[in-house]
Each structure stands twice: as structure tokens, then as C-alpha cells.
Amino acid sequence: MPDTFDASDLKVIAFDVFGTVVDWHGGIAAEVERLLPGVDGGAFALAWRAGYQPAMKGVMARIAAGEGGFTLLDELHMGILGQVLAEFGVTDLDAARKKELNTAWHRLPAWPDAVDGLARLKRKYFITPLSNGNIGLLTEMAKRAGLPWDCVLSAEVFKAYKPDPRTYLGVAAVFDVTPGQVMLAAAHHDDLAAARGCGLRTGYIERPLEFGASRPKDVSAQAGNTLHARDIGVLADLLGC
Amino acid sequence: MPDTFDASDLKVIAFDVFGTVVDWHGGIAAEVERLLPGVDGGAFALAWRAGYQPAMKGVMARIAAGEGGFTLLDELHMGILGQVLAEFGVTDLDAARKKELNTAWHRLPAWPDAVDGLARLKRKYFITPLSNGNIGLLTEMAKRAGLPWDCVLSAEVFKAYKPDPRTYLGVAAVFDVTPGQVMLAAAHHDDLAAARGCGLRTGYIERPLEFGASRPKDVSAQAGNTLHARDIGVLADLLGC
Numbered sequence: 001m002p003d004t005f006d007a008s009d010l011k012v013i014a015f016d017v018f019g020t021v022v023d024w025h026g027g028i029a030a031e032v033e034r035l036l037p038g039v040d041g042g043a044f045a046l047a048w049r050a051g052y053q054p055a056m057k058g059v060m061a062r063i064a065a066g067e068g069g070f071t072l073l074d075e076l077h078m079g080i081l082g083q084v085l086a087e088f089g090v091t092d093l094d095a096a097r098k099k100e101l102n103t104a105w106h107r108l109p110a111w112p113d114a115v116d117g118l119a120r121l122k123r124k125y126f127i128t129p130l131s132n133g134n135i136g137l138l139t140e141m142a143k144r145a146g147l148p149w150d151c152v153l154s155a156e157v158f159k160a161y162k163p164d165p166r167t168y169l170g171v172a173a174v175f176d177v178t179p180g181q182v183m184l185a186a187a188h189h190d191d192l193a194a195a196r197g198c199g200l201r202t203g204y205i206e207r208p209l210e211f212g213a214s215r216p217k218d219v220s221a222q223a224g225n226t227l228h229a230r231d232i233g234v235l236a237d238l239l240g241c
Numbered sequence: 242m243p244d245t246f247d248a249s250d251l252k253v254i255a256f257d258v259f260g261t262v263v264d265w266h267g268g269i270a271a272e273v274e275r276l277l278p279g280v281d282g283g284a285f286a287l288a289w290r291a292g293y294q295p296a297m298k299g300v301m302a303r304i305a306a307g308e309g310g311f312t313l314l315d316e317l318h319m320g321i322l323g324q325v326l327a328e329f330g331v332t333d334l335d336a337a338r339k340k341e342l343n344t345a346w347h348r349l350p351a352w353p354d355a356v357d358g359l360a361r362l363k364r365k366y367f368i369t370p371l372s373n374g375n376i377g378l379l380t381e382m383a384k385r386a387g388l389p390w391d392c393v394l395s396a397e398v399f400k401a402y403k404p405d406p407r408t409y410l411g412v413a414a415v416f417d418v419t420p421g422q423v424m425l426a427a428a429h430h431d432d433l434a435a436a437r438g439c440g441l442r443t444g445y446i447e448r449p450l451e452f453g454a455s456r457p458k459d460v461s462a463q464a465g466n467t468l469h470a471r472d473i474g475v476l477a478d479l480l481g482c
Contacts, residue, residue, distance in 0.1 A: 074417070126380065136415045139367065139392040151380040152392035156415075174377045174397075176315070 005226050007239050010201060011177045013121055014130035014153065016162075016186035017138065019210040021118075021129070021147065021232070022108040024049065029212070031104035035097060039088055042212050047087060051080035056132065056161045070159045072134040078102050105133070106140040111207070115146045117232030120241040128153045130171055130184065132161045163194030172200075185235060189222050196224055203227040203235050246467050248480050251442060252418045254362055255371035255394065257403075257427035258379065260451045262359075262370070262388065262473070263349035265290065270453070272345035276338060280329055283453050288328060292321030297373065297402045311400045313375040319343050346374070347381040352448070356387045358473030361482040369394045371412055371425065373402045404435030413441075426476060430463055437465055444468040444476050 018024045028048060029041030036044070055076040062068035081102055085093060093101070121127050127148070129138050132155045139152050151174075155161045158170040172179045179199030186192050187207040196202050203226060206219035221228045229235040259265045269289060270282030277285070296317040303309035322343055326334060334342070362368050368389070370379050373396045380393050392415075396402045399411040413420045420440030427433050428448040437443050444467060447460035462469045470476040 126384065128380075134415075135392060135394070135398070136417055139369075139416075143367065143391050149392075150384050151376060151390075153376070157376070157398055174375075175380075176377055 005201065009181060010125060010183055010239070011181040012126040012128065012171060012175050013183045013185055013203070013235075014128050014168075014171045014200075015118075016184065016188060016191055017129045017131035017133060017141075018105075018108075019207055020185065020187040020205050021114045022110050022141065022145065023210075024105070024108055025210060025212045027108035028104055031101065031107065035101050035104075036088075036090055036093075039090065042214070044084060044088060046211065047084045048077070048080055051083065052076065052132075055080055060161065060164070070156070072136075072156060073105070073132055074102065074134055074137055077105055103137075103140075106137050107144055108141060110145040110147060111231065113231040113233040115148070117234075117236050119148050120236040121232070121239065122148055122150065124239070124241050126150045126175060128171065130162070130167060131155070162191055165194070165198050168195045168198040168200050183226065185229075185232070187219075192225055201226040203229060203238075205232060205235065206230050246442065250422060251366060251424055251480070252422040253367040253369065253412060253416050254424045254426055254444070254476075255369050255409075255412045255441075256359075257425065257429060257432050258370045258372035258374060258382075259346075259349075260448055261426065261428040261446050262355045263351050263382065263386065264451075265346070265349055266451060266453045268349035269345055272342065272348065276342050276345075277329075277331055277334075280331065283455070285325060285329060287452065288325045289318070289321055292324065293317065293373075296321055301402065301405070311397070313377075313397060314346070314373055315343065315375055315378055318346055344378075344381075347378050348385055349382060351386040351388060352472065354472040354474040356389070358475075358477050360389050361477040362473070362480065363389055363391065365480070365482050367391045367416060369412065371403070371408060372396070403432055406435070406439050409436045409439040409441050424467065426470075426473070433466055442467040444470060444479075446473060446476065447471050 015021050025045050028045035032039055032044045033041035059071045118127055128151050129149060130153050131138055134156045135152050135154045138154055142149055153171060155167060158166045160166040172182050183201035183203050184192060184195035185203040185205055187205045187210060192202040192204060208216050208219045210217055227238050229238055256262050266286050269286035273280055273285045274282040300312045359368055369392050370390060371394050372379055375397045376393050376395045379395055383390055394412060399407045401407040413423050424442035424444050425433060425436035426444040426446055428446045428451060433443040433445060449457050449460045451458055468479050470479055
């Protein structure tokens with residue numbers, strides 16, 4: 001990483017989505033409580049999300065072993081949902097309502113600063129999601145929440161999930177720019193570290209309530225990130241948008 | 242194809258782009274005349290475009306033979322450009338200006354009805370390009386011209402060019418809908434026929450001046466299309482948007 005950062009050389013800002021742009025915990029908890037009255041929505045949301053990393057690792061291991069293809073996040077979510085419903089003792093959900101619940105991930109609310117912050121950044125940069133969510137999920141989410149992406153990039157385009165280098169380097173290739181002309185903005189240091197390892201710029205976005213108001217997250221700055229911003233509006237301020 | 246068409250069952254409208262949404266002939270001709278003074282821009286545009294179908298077929302044949310991978314349209318355009326420059330006797334274009342000319346395809350102007358028509362359709366449907374152009378090309382074009390896509394689908398996502406069925410069926414899969422819930426809107430009957438063969442609805446868009454004012458195109462209706470519209474605004478009228 002060069003020590004100097006020239007914002008005028010930056011061309012593209014790619015955003016992690018779940019937690020960074022939208023509130024998955026609050027959105028899933030609300031939908032669970034609407035569709036499964038009596039269930040603790042916050043605990044259900046945490047359990048569902050906890051299955052996500054192991055499910056992706058399972059897919060990548062099967063692909064590496066030549067035993068399967070890339071799997072959309074909607075399908076992974078559905079598989080995890082079956083387990084979480086059983087854990088929570090829900091045994092009577094029919095297929096239509098299970099699908100409605102699974103697509104709660106398409107209907108997550110944007111954090112309050114996201115739409116305006118993205119619109120400001122879009123005036124100067126290409127803005128795109130770079131999420132492990134599938135294209136359909138991200139597109140429906142954007143349409144509902146008003147996220148003004150220039151395009152919708154996803155693990156589905158690159159046939160690999162973050163933190164696979166193909167995803168970060170894939171963004172640079174799509175726009176025919178160098179990795180250093182792309183910034184990943186994310187609320188997760190592991191995602192940012194992987195992007196930095198590929199030569200991208202990184203912007204940390206604080207989301208102290210990502211896991212709910214009762215589980216505040218440490219959002220202190222870590223060395224190595226190009227920028228550290230309280231929210232996407234502040235990122236736009238820092239980049240002079 | 243069922244004889245009846247219920248617009249309320251339609252979910253997604255996918256648009257061919259070159260010729261249907263943007264004026265490739267006028268845009269390329271103007272950029273050629275700006276960058277190569279003295280060259281006949283209209284003739285150059287026609288020659289460049291004429292190389293496009295053979296170049297794609299060459300790629301698909303090499304992939305089928307296991308001899309190569311999917312190639313972005315930007316690369317195909319660059320290869321054809323080299324031949325067309327030689328045909329037109331241009332031998333002194335440096336690499337930077339050749340690249341600038343090649344990216345003229347990213348800067349094509351929208352037909353006058355396109356931005357407003359798409360914005361109207363977007364209120365009721367998901368709207369996406371389905372083009373053989375690469376994602377970066379389509380995204381830069383959309384940003385410059387103000388095309389309000391919900392996402393950017395491309396041959397690049399499906400690793401196949403139209404009229405391969407993977408492209409048309411891929412749109413339905415992305416949105417988790419049936420092929421009959423997707424309409425392809427295009428100014429080209431061969432594209433529409435291939436989409437129809439996959440079960441999609443089809444909307445023909447008249448673009449009589451696609452090949453320039455001196456070469457008007459027959460735009461009479463052909464049997465089989467679900468809708469026939471003078472332009473994208475009329476398509477929005479027909480769909481009640």
C-alpha cells in the first residue's frame with residue numbers, strides 16, 4: 001500500500017451490503033416476528049446469519065473437490081432456514097410462507113444514511129455492491145430501498161464468494177481499472193483485509209448496531225484501512241463528494 | 242405461446258441495447274469523425290458493426306472446441322477495429338487513441354424516448370439490459386446516458402452471447418420467475434425469435450434509422466411478437482405504465 005491516497009485517482013467504490021448498507025439484524029428480526037408470532041426475532045436473525053459462513057465454505061470446498069457448482073445465497077439461506085426453524089421449534093411453516101420468510105433478505109431496510117450517501121458518491125464514482133448475495137436478491141433490495149447502484153456486482157457474477165480474490169479483482173476487471181483505483185467499503189475488517197491484500201483501497205464503515213442494539217460492536221479504527229467513516233455520508237464527506 | 246397476454250403477470254423487461262436503447266450508428270459515426278478527421282464516420286460504423294456477429298461466432302466455436310474462454314465485447318470490438326482501421330487506410334493511430342475510439346461504444350447516445358420510457362417502465366417492472374456488451378461497457382453507458390436500469394445483466398454474466406438460450410433463460414433464473422414472466426424488448430426480429438423460443442414474451446421496438454438516415458430499415462410488424470411499439474415510450478403506454 002502506498003502511504004499517500006489521492007481520491008482523484010479512485011474510480012469505483014464497491015460496497016459490502018449486509019451490515020454495511022442495510023440492517024440485516026433489524027430487518028430479519030422484524031420479518032420473523034411478523035411471520036412467526038411468538039418467536040424471538042433478534043435471536044432468530046443471529047442464528048440464521050451464523051449459518052452463512054459455514055454454508056459458503058461448504059460450497060467452496062465442494063467446488064474445489066469437483067463435486068458441485070456455485071450456489072446462490074437464496075439457496076444457502078433456504079438450507080440454513082430449515083435448520084434454524086427446527087432449532088426454534090417451528091414445524092408447521094408451509095412452503096409458500098417459508099419462501100416468503102427466506103426472501104426477507106431481499107427486503108432489508110437501508111441504514112438511514114445509505115441512500116443519500118450513495119447518491120452523493122455516485123456523482124463522482126462508479127458505485128456497485130460487492131456482496132455474496134445473488135443478483136436477484138440485491139436487485140430487489142435496491143429497488144425497494146432506493147439504493148442507486150450503477151450496476152449490481154455479486155459473488156454470482158464471479159462464481160466465488162468473498163473473501164476469494166476473484167471477487168475483489170473481478171471488480172477492477174469489470175471496470176478496466178487497477179485494483180488501487182477501486183475502494184471496498186465495508187463494516188467488516190476481514191473483508192477489508194482481503195480486499196487490501198488484492199491491492200484495493202479500503203474504507204471502514206462503523207455499524208455499531210449491526211448485531212442489534214443489545215450487542216454493540218467494537219468499531220474502533222484498525223491500522224491499514226485507507227479511510228474510516230462513521231457512516232456512508234461521512235465517507236462521501238471524506239472523499240469530497 | 243398462449244394467445245392471451247396478461248401484463249399483470251409480467252415481472253421483468255430485458256432490453257437489447259445496441260440499436261434498441263442507444264443509437265450505435267450515430268454515436269460511432271460522430272466519434273469516428275471526431276477522432277479520425279476525414280474518415281466517413283457512417284461507413285466506418287457500419288464496417289465495425291459488421292464484424293461483430295462473426296467475431297462472436299468465432300468465440301463460441303472456440304469455446305465449444307475447448308480452445309478458449311468467454312471474451313468481452315470490448316476485446317472483440319478492439320480486434321475488429323484493427324481490421325477496419327486497415328480497410329480505411331488509417332495506419333497512424335497510437336494505442337491510447339485506439340482505446341479511446343474503442344470505448345466510443347461506452348459513450349453511445351440514448352434514443353430520445355429511452356430514458357423517459359425506461360423510467361416509466363421501472364415503476365412497475367424490473368428493467369435490465371440483456372446485451373452482448375460487457376458489464377463495464379453497459380454500466381458506463383448507463384451512467385453517461387442516464388439509463389435507469391435496476392441491474393446490469395449481460396452476456397458476461399451468463400458466459401454466452403445472445404441468441405444462446407442461457408442468456409434469455411438466465412434472466413428468468415436471476416429473478417426467480419418463469420420465462421413467460423420476462424419480456425425481451427428489441428429492435429431485431431432474430432433476437433426476439435430466439436427469446437420466444439425460450440418462452441419469453443417479446444416486444445418489438447421500431448428503430449427505422451438504426452443503420453443511419455440514408456439506410457431506413459423495414460420496421461413492419463411480424464407475427465409472433467407479444468407487442469409492437471414505435472418506441473420505448475409507446476411500450477410503456479401499451480403496458481399501462
